[in-house]
Amino acid sequence: MDPLPIDPEDWDHWIRSRRPDLSKHRQTLDPHRPARWFAEEELQGDGRLAAGLTLFLTNRECPWRCLMCDLWRETTPERIPQGAVLDQIDGALRQAPAAEWIKLYNAGSFFDAGAIPTADLPGIAQRVQAFRRLVVECHPTLVGPRVLEFRSRLESTRLEVALGLETAHPEVLRRLNKGMTVDDFRRAAGFLVEAGISVRAFVLVKPPFQADDDALEWALRTVDLAFESGASVVSLIPTRAGNGALEELRDRGLFAEPCLELLEAVLEKALGRSRGRVFADVWDLERFHPGPGLPERRARLERANRTQVWTDL
Numbered sequence: 573m574d575p576l577p578i579d580p581e582d583w584d585h586w587i588r589s590r591r592p593d594l595s596k597h598r599q600t601l602d603p604h605r606p607a608r609w610f611a612e613e614e615l616q617g618d619g620r621l622a623a624g625l626t627l628f629l630t631n632r633e634c635p636w637r638c639l640m641c642d643l644w645r646e647t648t649p650e651r652i653p654q655g656a657v658l659d660q661i662d663g664a665l666r667q668a669p670a671a672e673w674i675k676l677y678n679a680g681s682f683f684d685a686g687a688i689p690t691a692d693l694p695g696i697a698q699r700v701q702a703f704r705r706l707v708v709e710c711h712p713t714l715v716g717p718r719v720l721e722f723r724s725r726l727e728s729t730r731l732e733v734a735l736g737l738e739t740a741h742p743e744v745l746r747r748l749n750k751g752m753t754v755d756d757f758r759r760a761a762g763f764l765v766e767a768g769i770s771v772r773a774f775v776l777v778k779p780p781f782q783a784d785d786d787a788l789e790w791a792l793r794t795v796d797l798a799f800e801s802g803a804s805v806v807s808l809i810p811t812r813a814g815n816g817a818l819e820e821l822r823d824r825g826l827f828a829e830p831c832l833e834l835l836e837a838v839l840e841k842a843l844g845r846s847r848g849r850v851f852a853d854v855w856d857l858e859r860f861h862p863g864p865g866l867p868e869r870r871a872r873l874e875r876a877n878r879t880q881v882w883t884d885l
Contacts, residue, residue, distance in 0.1 A: 584637045590816035601630045603652040604690045606618035606658040624673040634680035639748045641819035642815035643679040658695045697725035709734040732770035740794040758801045765802035772805040773798035780827035791838045792809050799847040807855035808852045832861035840882040851877045
């Protein structure tokens with residue numbers, strides 16, 4: 573096989589060129605309807621379980637080409653028109669049950685003006701005013717005055733910004749092609765905390781270029797870094813293949829999906845540190861543990877998410 577690229581532009585092209593045929597794998601989406609939404613419960617900072625809604629907004633593809641990302645499958649090839657996001661939120665809220673909090677995720681950055689039109693921000697603020705908490709996601713390098721301007725439009729709704737930290741390993745983070753450094757994350761988190769805005773961090777469990785023997789240690793170091801930087805919530809995301817690039821790295825011996833035991837170990841040890849709420853992503857768990865006992869182990873992860881207590885099976 574040819575050597576992997578070093579230059580960021582070449583790396584970006586390499587990642588895109590490994591994608592499956594977009595005509596077959598990119599969904600055809602209506603810009604006036606969310607890609608999907610669902611109701612869920614999540615443990616709050618005061619120890620209560622509260623009902624919430626998660627909306628995956630139909631949006632343009634993120635301008636960053638992260639090595640592990642497959643969210644482009646649920647994006648539009650062009651920018652969506654002004655007002656389309658408002659239609660998406662209205663449509664979901666007409667169908668959704670009552671909820672205390674809401675997440676607006678858009679397969680990119682909420683504070684990217686090319687994704688969420690500036691003219692739509694007042695309307696979004698008006699539509700979420702019935703919720704106690706709003707969670708949006710953003711690339712750390714886009715955290716700045718635009719966040720404060722939007723927050724000023726919220727009345728009693730508390731804003732929380734989710735940042736993709738992924739890993740505290742500087743070389744692995746560079747090779748993930750996120751266009752950010754650990755210091756970028758620290759700066760963004762510090763900016764938000766100083767402004768009284770809550771921070772949620774996404775942490776990858778076993779990203780590519782990380783040996784099995786190092787995966788647990790680096791996941792925990794990343795969780796620690798997130799909390800030290802001011803995050804109040806950490807979401808653990810097991811790294812999944814499926815975007816073409818990770819399959820090639822797997823064939824090169826540079827990536828393997830984590831086993832369920834690793835995800836369990838990271839969550840158990842992270843909870844034992846008692847530094848903030850830690851949630852494990854339990855979607856599609858069967859790919860990490862195709863053997864027996866999955867229902868019981870899934871239930872334990874879900875119980876830990878709800879209670880922040882690790883229990884024996």
